[in-house]
Structure formats: structure tokens, C-alpha cells
Amino acid sequence: MPSTALTHLTTLVTNDPAYGDGGPLGLIEDAALVVEDGTVVWAGPARQVPAADETYDASGRSAIPGFVDSHSHLVFAGDRTAEFAARMSGRPYTAGGIRTTVAATREASDDALSANLARHLREMLRQGTTTAETKSGYGLSTAQEARALRLARAHTPETTFLGAHLVPPEYEKDPDGYTALVAGEMLQACAPYARWVDAFCERGAFDGDQTRAVLTAGREQGLVPRVHANQLSHGPGVQIAVELGAASADHCTHLTGADVDALAHSETVATLLPGCEFSTRSPYPDARRLLEAGVTVALSTDCNPGSSFTSSMPFCIAIAVREMGMTPDEALWSATAGGARALRRTDVGRLSPGARADLALLDAPSPVHLAYRPGVPLVAEVWRDGVREI
Numbered sequence: 001m002p003s004t005a006l007t008h009l010t011t012l013v014t015n016d017p018a019y020g021d022g023g024p025l026g027l028i029e030d031a032a033l034v035v036e037d038g039t040v041v042w043a044g045p046a047r048q049v050p051a052a053d054e055t056y057d058a059s060g061r062s063a064i065p066g067f068v069d070s071h072s073h074l075v076f077a078g079d080r081t082a083e084f085a086a087r088m089s090g091r092p093y094t095a096g097g098i099r100t101t102v103a104a105t106r107e108a109s110d111d112a113l114s115a116n117l118a119r120h121l122r123e124m125l126r127q128g129t130t131t132a133e134t135k136s137g138y139g140l141s142t143a144q145e146a147r148a149l150r151l152a153r154a155h156t157p158e159t160t161f162l163g164a165h166l167v168p169p170e171y172e173k174d175p176d177g178y179t180a181l182v183a184g185e186m187l188q189a190c191a192p193y194a195r196w197v198d199a200f201c202e203r204g205a206f207d208g209d210q211t212r213a214v215l216t217a218g219r220e221q222g223l224v225p226r227v228h229a230n231q232l233s234h235g236p237g238v239q240i241a242v243e244l245g246a247a248s249a250d251h252c253t254h255l256t257g258a259d260v261d262a263l264a265h266s267e268t269v270a271t272l273l274p275g276c277e278f279s280t281r282s283p284y285p286d287a288r289r290l291l292e293a294g295v296t297v298a299l300s301t302d303c304n305p306g307s308s309f310t311s312s313m314p315f316c317i318a319i320a321v322r323e324m325g326m327t328p329d330e331a332l333w334s335a336t337a338g339g340a341r342a343l344r345r346t347d348v349g350r351l352s353p354g355a356r357a358d359l360a361l362l363d364a365p366s367p368v369h370l371a372y373r374p375g376v377p378l379v380a381e382v383w384r385d386g387v388r389e390i
């Protein structure tokens with residue numbers, strides 16, 4: 001494959017402090033980027049760009065690494081418009097609404113689920129997301145969860161087994177029996193199609209012991225844990241995530257000082273999902289508190305039909321800056337490099353040599369505009385593996 005030099009970039013975010021201004025974003029002004037065989041081979045000032053087979057004039061746009069959306073739930077059918085409208089009329093969000101989506105998903109054909117998944121991944125791509133994780137969790141039986149992950153695996157390697165999303169109606173009187181199913185037969189059937197194992201540790205979903213049982217069993221099958229933790233209330237989720245070496249504790253809205261401390265002294269990333277608080281009119285997590293403590297923070301959409309039906313990382317960045325105490329630079333880092341950390345990936349979330357050539361070109365002189373101009377479709381082009389896709 002011929003090499004291509006992208007020139008005339010007003011700014012380039014490499015997320016590599018060895019480049020440019022030396023900050024976390026590794027920002028280079030008046031920059032160029034050379035890609036070859038789907039990989040970044042050079043980044044630096046435009047005046048120093050080496051010879052390449054082809055030149056692509058980026059017309060003064062800014063380049064950022066493609067967003068890494070490390071938390072979504074895209075294998076589903078139906079939607080929950082009525083529930084959203086009711087909630088916006090004053091009804092509180094509880095975990096139970098998931099059952100509506102479970103019923104619709106179980107009824108749907110493989111083709112319908114795949115088409116819906118592909119549609120949402122495409123929607124993400126149009127908004128600059130080049131890496132997306134997605135979870136099962138709307139099947140809640142061995143066959144249905146395995147089906148969801150098998151379908152998801154055809155679209156992304158970042159698949160998460162979330163049998164412990166909610167206790168399905170048929171196990172309502174026997175939640176421990178359901179937990180045993182998830183940690184046993186269901187896990188066995190799902191592990192071949194999953195990289196990660198997750199549990200919704202929350203009142204009304206799974207308690208600490210149940211969460212630990214599922215994640216420990218998953219780990220024994222070679223899956224790496226991640227946890228829906230401390231979303232709606234204080235609880236043991238974050239502590240369990242740290243104890244089990246989870247890649248991320250997701251939500252982190254209700255944290256004690258001990259929770260923040262545990263995260264700060266761990267490899268576990270705190271993944272914040274502001275679309276969820278936005279869509280449920282709930283208090284936002286305090287990103288500033290986590291950052292001051294030294295916690296690694298990722299931003300993600302939590303795209304799902306119930307509590308956060310947005311696929312837009314720029315939207316999440318804008319909220320994180322406005323409502324969660326993040327600077328524009330921090331929010332951009334968290335939506336790219338932070339997401340990569342949460343997925344334990346070093347080949348995405350950055351644009352320095354060796355990284356995959358996954359990037360978004362913004363119709364803006366600086367990526368600060370992502371927060372400064374909320375709701376504006378600034379993502380003009382998206383390249384993946386060195387090929388322009390949008």
C-alpha cells in the first residue's frame with residue numbers, strides 16, 4: 001500500500017507527550033501525518049514532512065485520534081421512547097426498564113439484531129468513533145447471550161459478556177440461581193465470543209457477592225473484568241473492580257473517598273458516562289475530583305436504548321466540560337487515549353508512529369471546538385486503518 005502524507009493540518013493531537021508541546025495531548029500546530037499500511041509512520045511539523053507516495057491536503061482541518069468508545073450496549077431491538085418521555089415528565093429511572101428491551105431482543109431475528117448493531121456503529125463512525133466496545137445483556141439466557149456476542153463479534157473484537165445485567169423475570173424469585181447460571185453454563189457458552197466480563201453491581205441488579213462470583217468465574221475463563229459500578233447509589237462495585245484488577249469501573253457517580261483512593265492506586269480506569277446522567281436527569285459524576293486524585297478517566301457514551309441513547313462522543317465531551325469539571329483537553333484525552341486505556345489497547349487512541357491510522361478530521365482550527373461548539377457536526381472526515389471511510 002502506498003504511503004500518504006496528510007498535510008495542512010492546523011493542529012494535530014497525537015496523545016503522545018513525546019511530540020509537539022510535550023503535554024498529554026502531544027499537540028502539534030501546522031502539522032502533517034504520514035500513514036502507510038494502515039499505520040501512522042510519522043507525525044510532526046508540516047515543514048519537516050518526509051516524502052510520501054501520495055499527498056492529501058487536509059485544508060486546514062484539525063486531526064484527532066478516532067474516539068475510543070469503551071462502553072456501549074448495541075445488541076438490542078426495539079426502543080424505549082415512551083419510557084424516556086415518561087421520565088422527562090417526572091418518573092425516576094430504575095434498573096427495571098431493561099426488561100422491556102430484553103423482551104424485544106429475544107423476539108428479534110439475528111438479521112434484525114445485526115442490522116441494528118451495524119446501523120449504530122455506522123452512526124458512531126460518522127461522529128468520529130473508530131473503536132467501539134459493545135456488550136450483551138439483553139438476552140439473559142444461555143442461548144440468547146451467546147447469540148448476542150456471536151453477532152457482536154462479527155463487528156468488533158471488543159465484546160463484553162454482560163449476562164449479569166439484570167435478573168430476568170423467570171428467575172425473579174431465585175436471583176442466586178440466575179447468578180449461578182451466569183457464572184456457569186452461560187459463561188461457558190459466551191466466553192468464546194467475548195473479551196470482557198461485566199456485571200451491573202447495583203441495588204435491584206446484582207449485589208457485591210453476586211458480582212464477585214460472576215467476575216471471578218469470567219476471569220477463570222480468560223475474560224478480563226469491567227464493572228457497572230456506583231451508578232445509582234453508593235455500593236461495593238468500585239472496590240470489587242479494583243480488587244479483581246478490572247480494566248474499568250464504569251459510571252462512578254456515587255463515590256466515597258475510599259473509592260476514589262482505591263481507583264487512584266490501581267490500574268482500573270474510571271469510565272464516566274455523562275449521556276446517562278443527561279438522559280436520566282441525574283447528578284453528574286465529579287470528574288474533577290477523580291482527576292485531582294490521579295485516577296485515569298475515560299469518557300464513553302453508554303449508548304443503549306434505555307438510559308443513554310446517544311452515540312455521540314462529541315456530545316459527551318461537551319457535557320463533561322460543562323458539567324463535570326473537565327478541561328477541553330482532558331475531555332478529549334479521556335474520549336480517545338482514556339478509552340484506549342479502558343480497553344487496554346496501545347494501538348488506538350493516539351496518532352504517533354506505530355499507532356493505527358484511525359483519526360477524525362474536524363472542521364475547526366482546534367479540538368477545543370468540540371466543547372466550545374456543542375451540537376455542531378464538526379467531524380468532517382473519518383479515517384480508519386489509513387483509509388478514508390467518511
Ligand SMILES: [Zn+2]
Binds near residue numbers: 072073302
Ligand atoms: Zn452500561
